Amino acid sequence: MTPETRRQALRRMKIISGQVQALEKQIEDDRYCMDVLDLSLSIQKALRSLDGLVIEGHLRTHVIEMMTGGEEERAISELLRLYRV
Known part of the structure; x- marks a missing residue:
């Protein structure tokens, strides 16, 4: 993986991590199903x-x-x- 690809991948992972935490909170708070989905x-x-991104870097x-x-x-x-599959 190039340094630039690694940087971009880590940035995206931080965003995804925040989204996963928000999803967990939505489920804990029994939010409306459509919001969770x-x-x-x-x-x-x-x-x-x-x-x-990772596949492109690999290629x-x-x-x-x-x-x-x-x-x-x-x-x-x-x-x-x-x-x-």
Whole structure:
């Protein structure tokens, strides 16, 4: 992971952490279900965004290194593992 990607990922994680704490408080306070669901869906979207950032960083660094270093199968296997159910 590049230093810039790491910085962005940590920033997003701090935001997500705050959202998770807020979600926990909503549940403790027995907030309206739709409010809880709205925040939960926002957290899931933020996590998908974080995943995208990390995947992009992986492609731009490690995958390129593997492909140029003769480890094509390893690179392919890692990426396929992400998308298999």
